[in-house]
Amino acid sequence: MDADPIFLARLQFAFTIIFHIIFPSFTIGLSAWLATLGGMWVYTGEDRYQQLMRFWTRIFAVSFAMGVVSGIVLSYQFGTNWSRFSAFSGDVIGPLLGYEVLAAFFLEATFLGILLFGFNRVPPWLYTLSACVVAFGTMSSAFWILSANSWMQTPVGYAVKNGVAVPVDWLKIVFNPSFPYRFAHMLNAAYLTTAFVVVGVGARFLLAGRHLREGRTMLRMGIGLAAVLAPLQLIIGDQHGLNTLEHQPIKVAAMEGHWDGSKPGELVLFAWPDEKAETNRYSIAIPYAGSLILTHSWNGLYPGLKSVPPDQRPPLVSVFFAFRIMVGLGIYMIAAALFGALLWWRGTLFETRWFLRIIANTWWAGFVAVIAGWVVTESGRQPWLIYNVMRTADGVSPVPGATVLGTLGLFIVAYGIVFSFGIYYMNRLIKQGPDTTEPPQDDLSNFGGNPIAAARSAGRDI
Structure with missing residues (x-):
């Protein structure tokens, strides 16, 4: 039986998008959680917040990396499997995806470097600010991706010239009729997803009798957030x-x-x-x-x-x-x-x-x-x-079904390996829990929880 290239192209894209969406839906919410922890740390000076922040930053880094790797494949499929769609809509979809890369991904990656390697190297306020910028970057990424996808659901602001869709009104394209609802729905879903992960990890610590202070903090903050977001x-x-x-x-x-x-x-x-x-x-x-x-x-x-x-x-x-x-x-x-x-x-x-x-x-x-x-x-x-x-x-590429089937099989194997190692490593990080050892000399706890005193002692200009 001949392989149906349309069905297989859809199946391949469905497989990769389902795998990929797991990680953005987590990193969008987790980056906001990190920014919140950073704000609480700077405001209160309590070391439990900075310990939780550093703990979840490691998990965020793994999830972010897996999201990037799985997302790259999606962009290539527009050329390999959906070239006719790309040729028709590229003048509209292409800039929206480009904005996602330039305005969001580069922003996230730059400040993620500070978040991963800047602790005890930059002032606490700057470390927290980097978390806020990363959170804004992940939200911006969702903004542009949802705008592009929503335009495919409710296309407006374009005209067809010489068989190609060309932009006529960018405001209508970006803020198309379904975009506000879909963006709010997805963003809230990401925050709610992360809230349940945080609550689940906190409950896991309490049941095991480990990291009790941090576990209670995660439960209180996670339950409080979910009690608002779930009905919303x-x-x-x-x-x-x-x-x-x-x-x-x-x-x-x-x-x-x-x-x-x-x-x-x-x-x-x-x-x-x-x-x-x-x-x-x-x-x-x-x-x-x-x-x-x-x-x-x-x-x-x-x-x-x-x-x-x-x-x-x-x-x-x-x-x-x-x-x-x-x-x-x-x-x-x-x-x-x-x-x-x-x-x-x-x-x-x-x-x-x-x-x-x-x-x-x-x-x-x-x-x-x-x-x-x-x-x-x-x-x-x-x-x-x-x-x-x-x-x-009408949007699929003229590629034989057997070729699409072969690449789909390779994707399943490669993604299975990447996913398994990623989940295994994140689970190990969760088992280790927050680092509750004695903080370094320039940590907040050595200055009565005062971030200003800690930064000045390190000779930093704030």
């Missing part, structure tokens, strides 16, 4: 869904398993969508609840899958189930964060070991939710590469 994500997600309904109604129909647009939508809790019979098997649903959520009306109507021909529908099973995985994990994170906040308020957070065991073993929830969300976003756009402008089949 529900609100942002609702607004994002309404925006998607406006611009990509068939994607929403696939997410909801909604077939007949002439009837109010159900909230399908579980089903097996049968694309051939155009119905849901084994459905468990709440009548009218889908319309109430999406249209804010009990009898509100919105387009169903039958409103377009089958060849204009996204792959239903992957979109339908990925959406439920994302929502299910979101509900879990809301419940865990609010219950943790309740335990904290009651003064029993650190002693409730069954809860600590649960959150220590569900640190991965945010990562899986992010991956599921990207499956919904990208698969739900099909069969369009640029929505209602270029079909996926």
